[in-house]
Amino acid sequence: MDVEVTLTVDGKKHQLVVDTRTTLLDALRERLGIISPKKGCDHGQCGACTVLLDGRRANSCLALAVAHQEAQIVTAGGLADGEDLHPMQRSFIKHDAFQCGYCTPGQIVSAVAMLREADAGWPSTATRDLNADTVALDDEEIRERMSGNLCRCAAYANIVPAIAEVARG
Amino acid sequence: MTAVGIKTRVIGAPIDRLDGPDKVKGSAPYAFEQSVDRPAYLYPLQATIVTGRITGLDGGAATAEPGVLALLTHANALRLAVSDGLEPAILQSDEVAFCGQFVGGVIAETPEIARHAASLVRVEYEERAHDVVLRPDGPDLFAPEGLADGSEPDTSRGDVDAALASAAVTLDATYSTAMNHNNPMEPHATIAIWTDGGLTLHCASQGVHWIRAYLAPLLGLDAERIRVISPYVGGGFGSKVYLHADLILAVMAARLVAGRPVKLALTRQQMFFQVGYRPPTIQRIRLAADGGRLTAIAHDVVEQTSKVKVVGVLPGLEVCHYAEPAAVPTRTMYAAPNRRTTHRVAALDVPPPTIMRGPGETPGMYALESAMDEMAIACGLDPIEFRIRNEPDVDPESGLPYSSRHLVACLREGARRFGWERRDPTPRSRRDRGWLVGSGVAASTFPTVRLPGSAAKIRIDPGGRYVVSIGAADMGTGARTALAQIAADALGVALEDVELQIGDTALPTASTAGASAGITSWGSAIFEAARRLRARLDADGPGLMQSAGLEVTAEMPDNPHAARFSMHAFGAQFAEVRVREDTGEVRVPRLLGVFDAGRIINPKTARSQLLGGMTMGLSMALHEDSVLDPRFGQVANHDFAEYHIATNADAGAIEAYWLDGEDPYTNPMGSKGIGEIGIVGTAAAIANAVHHATGIRVRDLPITLDKLLR
Numbered sequence: 001m002d003v004e005v006t007l008t009v010d011g012k013k014h015q016l017v018v019d020t021r022t023t024l025l026d027a028l029r030e031r032l033g034i035i036s037p038k039k040g041c042d043h044g045q046c047g048a049c050t051v052l053l054d055g056r057r058a059n060s061c062l063a064l065a066v067a068h069q070e071a072q073i074v075t076a077g078g079l080a081d082g083e084d085l086h087p088m089q090r091s092f093i094k095h096d097a098f099q100c101g102y103c104t105p106g107q108i109v110s111a112v113a114m115l116r117e118a119d120a121g122w123p124s125t126a127t128r129d130l131n132a133d134t135v136a137l138d139d140e141e142i143r144e145r146m147s148g149n150l151c152r153c154a155a156y157a158n159i160v161p162a163i164a165e166v167a168r169g
Numbered sequence: 170m171t172a173v174g175i176k177t178r179v180i181g182a183p184i185d186r187l188d189g190p191d192k193v194k195g196s197a198p199y200a201f202e203q204s205v206d207r208p209a210y211l212y213p214l215q216a217t218i219v220t221g222r223i224t225g226l227d228g229g230a231a232t233a234e235p236g237v238l239a240l241l242t243h244a245n246a247l248r249l250a251v252s253d254g255l256e257p258a259i260l261q262s263d264e265v266a267f268c269g270q271f272v273g274g275v276i277a278e279t280p281e282i283a284r285h286a287a288s289l290v291r292v293e294y295e296e297r298a299h300d301v302v303l304r305p306d307g308p309d310l311f312a313p314e315g316l317a318d319g320s321e322p323d324t325s326r327g328d329v330d331a332a333l334a335s336a337a338v339t340l341d342a343t344y345s346t347a348m349n350h351n352n353p354m355e356p357h358a359t360i361a362i363w364t365d366g367g368l369t370l371h372c373a374s375q376g377v378h379w380i381r382a383y384l385a386p387l388l389g390l391d392a393e394r395i396r397v398i399s400p401y402v403g404g405g406f407g408s409k410v411y412l413h414a415d416l417i418l419a420v421m422a423a424r425l426v427a428g429r430p431v432k433l434a435l436t437r438q439q440m441f442f443q444v445g446y447r448p449p450t451i452q453r454i455r456l457a458a459d460g461g462r463l464t465a466i467a468h469d470v471v472e473q474t475s476k477v478k479v480v481g482v483l484p485g486l487e488v489c490h491y492a493e494p495a496a497v498p499t500r501t502m503y504a505a506p507n508r509r510t511t512h513r514v515a516a517l518d519v520p521p522p523t524i525m526r527g528p529g530e531t532p533g534m535y536a537l538e539s540a541m542d543e544m545a546i547a548c549g550l551d552p553i554e555f556r557i558r559n560e561p562d563v564d565p566e567s568g569l570p571y572s573s574r575h576l577v578a579c580l581r582e583g584a585r586r587f588g589w590e591r592r593d594p595t596p597r598s599r600r601d602r603g604w605l606v607g608s609g610v611a612a613s614t615f616p617t618v619r620l621p622g623s624a625a626k627i628r629i630d631p632g633g634r635y636v637v638s639i640g641a642a643d644m645g646t647g648a649r650t651a652l653a654q655i656a657a658d659a660l661g662v663a664l665e666d667v668e669l670q671i672g673d674t675a676l677p678t679a680s681t682a683g684a685s686a687g688i689t690s691w692g693s694a695i696f697e698a699a700r701r702l703r704a705r706l707d708a709d710g711p712g713l714m715q716s717a718g719l720e721v722t723a724e725m726p727d728n729p730h731a732a733r734f735s736m737h738a739f740g741a742q743f744a745e746v747r748v749r750e751d752t753g754e755v756r757v758p759r760l761l762g763v764f765d766a767g768r769i770i771n772p773k774t775a776r777s778q779l780l781g782g783m784t785m786g787l788s789m790a791l792h793e794d795s796v797l798d799p800r801f802g803q804v805a806n807h808d809f810a811e812y813h814i815a816t817n818a819d820a821g822a823i824e825a826y827w828l829d830g831e832d833p834y835t836n837p838m839g840s841k842g843i844g845e846i847g848i849v850g851t852a853a854a855i856a857n858a859v860h861h862a863t864g865i866r867v868r869d870l871p872i873t874l875d876k877l878l879r
Contacts, residue, residue, distance in 0.1 A: 036195025041437040045809035089193035100645025101192030102403030154784030
C-alpha cells in the first residue's frame with residue numbers, strides 16, 4: 001500500500017509517496033537520495049543510521065516513514081552549513097575520530113544529541129548522582145552514552161576526546 | 170630529514186584525512202549510494218539446508234506480485250566458465266554446499282517488493298548428512314596446497330622431539346581461537362549494470378583491479394569490457410578482498426533485466442554466510458628451554474576450511490582451499506635450533522573462510538605469545554627478559570638478516586611507558602575493591618609485503634596541478650591521504666598541488682589493499698612515476714606551465730633487496746585488566762603498544778590504524794565468537810545484537826607509539842606497513858594479563874566469564 005508523506009529533511013520539505021513498509025532510512029536513502037544516514041544493520045543494532053527525529057536521536061532504520069508524517073529530520077549533512085562544518089564535525093576531523101567514515105555521520109548526530117541530553121540532566125548507567133541537575137561528561141559517561149554507535153574501525157579512543165573537546169566548549 | 174630516496178617535507182606530517190569533510194557530512198558516496206538511473210533491487214534466496222540438492226522451486230507466488238521483474242534461479246542463471254565447488258560459482262546446478270548459500274534471488278522495482286516476494290518462493294530440498302564441526306583429530310585432516318600468504322604448510326629444522334626429551338623445561342599446551350567475522354560497518358554492496366558495451370560494477374572493494382581480473386574469466390569477458398568502481402569503502406578488514414558470491418548474484422540478476430542497474434546490499438545477517446571469516450583454529454605449541462633459552466619450538470595447527478574453494482589472491486593459488494597461515498609468525502619470532510610448524514585443515518560443509526585482519530598472525534600469535542608467557546613463568550623469568558634472551562640474530566628459518574628488527578627496543582620502550590618495573594609477577598596478587606588486577610605483555614609481528622601488479626600515472630593538468638592516478642583503495646586506512654603525501658614529496662611539490670584518484674579500473678592497475686602492503690606497493694609505483702616525471706621536467710628545463718599535459722606512467726619496480734633480507738614490522742603490546750572476583754567480568758582499562766613499523770607516513774592516520782587494530786584485538790580477546798550450530802550448519806548469533814564487537818564502553822585508555830626511524834630496504838619511503846600489526850599480539854597480552862590477575866590461564870578465545878569462574 002502506498003501513502004503520501006511529508007518530511008522535512010535538513011530544512012528542506014519533501015512530499016513523497018512511500019510503500020507503508022518503507023523505513024525512514026530507506027525513504028531518505030533510496031527515495032530522496034539523502035545518503036548521509038548509513039545502513040549498517042537495518043535492525044537498530046549499530047547506530048549508523050542515526051538522525052535527529054523531531055530533535056532527538058533515533059535509529060531511522062527502526063522507524064517507518066509512514067509513521068512520521070510531518071517529521072523534522074536532521075542528518076549529519078544538515079548539521080553542516082554547506083562547507084561550514086558543525087563544531088562536532090570539525091572536532092572529529094581534528095582528532096581523526098573515524099577511518100572508513102561509514103559510521104561517522106551517525107556518530108556525529110548521536111554525539112550532538114547526546115550533549116543536549118546531558119545538558120538536560122538525563123542520567124545514564126554511568127551517572128553516579130542520579131539527582132544532579134546536570135551531568136558532567138567525563139570519559140566514562142561519553143563512552144556509555146555513545147555505545148549505541150558501533151565503529152568497526154574502532155576509532156573510539158579518538159571519538160571520546162573529539163566529543164569531550166566540544167562538550168567542554 | 171631524508172627518506173631513502175628523497176627529502177621529506179609532507180611525509181611524516183600529521184595531515185588531516187583529505188576525505189574528512191565529506192565523511193563527517195556523510196556526502197562521500199559508498200557503493201550502494203552511487204547515483205544510477207531507474208535501479209531495480211535484488212533480494213537473495215539462501216539455502217535453508219546444509220548440504221544436498223534442490224528438488225523443486227516454486228516462484229509462482231513471487232512472480233505474481235506487482236513490481237516483481239524477474240526470478241533468478243539455477244535454471245536461468247548465467248553460465249560461468251567454472252563448475253561447482255568454487256565460492257563465486259553459484260547457481261550453476263541444483264547442488265547446495267553450505268547453509269545460507271545463494272540459491273536464487275528476486276528482482277523488483279523496490280527493495281520492499283523484492284524482499285517480500287523472496288519470502289514467497291518455496292524451495293524443496295533433498296538433504297544429505299553434513300559435517301560442520303572442527304575436531305583436533307578429525308579423520309579427514311589434510312595438508313593444504315599452500316597457505317593463504319603463499320607459504321609452505323610445513324617447515325622443519327633440527328630434531329624437535331629430541332630437544333623436547335632432553336630440555337630442562339618444556340611446555341606442551343593447546344590453544345584455540347573462535348570463528349570471527351570481519352563485519353565492516355558497510356555491508357557488502359553491489360550495483361551491476363549490463364550494457365551492450367559490457368558490465369559496470371559499483372561495489373565495495375578493497376581492490377577493483379583484482380576483482381576484475383578474477384571476474385573476467387568467470388564471465389568469459391575481456392577485462393576491458395568490465396569496469397569496477399569503488400571510490401569509498403566502509404571498512405573491509407579482508408572481507409572485501411576476495412571475489413564473493415554476492416557480487417556474482419548481482420551480475421546474474423542484472424543480466425535478467427539488461428540495461429537496468431541492479432542493486433544488492435547484503436543484510437547484516439547475510440554477511441555471516443557470504444563474505445568470509447577468520448576460521449577457528451586449534452593450535453598445539455611445544456617449547457623446550459635450557460637456561461632460559463629456547464632449544465625447540467613446535468607449532469602444529471588444525472584449522473577449519475570449507476569444501477568450497479576460494480578464488481585465491483596469489484599467483485599459484487588461484488583456486489584453493491583457504492588455509493589460515495597461523496603458524497607462520499612462529500617461523501620468524503624466536504631463535505631455537507630445533508623447530509617445526511605444520512598446518513592441517515578440515516574441509517567442512519561451511520561457507521569458505523577468507524582473510525580477516527592479520528590472517529595467520531592474529532590467531533597464531535595469540536597462541537605463541539600465550540605459550541611464551543607460560544614458558545617464561547616456567548623458567549622463572551620475567552616475560553620481557555625471556556623474549557629478549559630468545560631474540561634471533563637473523564631470521565631463524567630463512568637465515569636471512571632482517572632489513573630492520575627492533576622488537577627488543579619496542580619491549581623496553583613499552584615497559585618504560587607502561588610502568589612494567591612496578592609489577593609484582595605473582596599471579597592473583599593485586600585486588601582493588603572486588604576486582605583482581607593484572608598486567609600482561611606480548612609481542613607482535615607482521616611481514617612487510619610488496620604485492621605484485623601496481624602502476625601509477627601522473628599528469629600535469631592545465632592549472633599546474635599534479636593528478637596522480639592509481640586503482641588503489643582506501644577502506645579507511647588513510648591511504649588516500651598518505652599516498653598524496655608520498656606523491657607531494659616524491660614530486661617535490663606542496664600537498665595542495667597533488668590530486669589523487671583511486672578506486673576505479675579506469676585508472677592504472679593496482680594491487681589489492683591487503684597484507685598491509687598498500688603503501689609499499691602503491692607508494693613505490695607513485696614514487697617511480699614521480700621520479701620519471703621529475704627527470705622529464707629536469708630535461709625539459711624550467712617552466713612548469715608549459716608542461717601542462719605532460720603524463721608519465723610507471724610500474725612499481727622490483728625491490729632489489731627483496732631476496733637479501735627478511736622484512737617484518739614488530740611491536741610490543743601491554744595490557745592492564747581487571748577481573749571482577751565474584752562474576753568473572755573482564756575489563757581492559759589500559760592497552761599500550763609500541764611498534765617498529767619503519768617510517769610513518771602520516772602520524773595522525775597511522776595512530777588511528779594502530780589504535781583500531783589494538784581495539785579489534787581486544788574485541789577478539791573478550792567478545793567475538795561466531796557460534797556454529799552443528800545441527801543447522803549456520804552461525805547462530807548472526808547479527809550485531811548477538812555477535813558482540815567492542816563498543817565505545819568496552820574500550821578504555823589505548824595508547825599507540827612507534828620507534829622513530831626508517832627501514833633502509835623495504836621501499837623508497839622506508840615504511841613497513843601498519844594495517845595489521847596493531848591487532849597482532851593484543852589478545853595474548855590480554856590473556857596473559859588475565860592470568861596475572863587471576864592465576865587462571867585461558868587457552869580458548871574469547872575469554873568469557875564462564876572460563877574464569879571456578
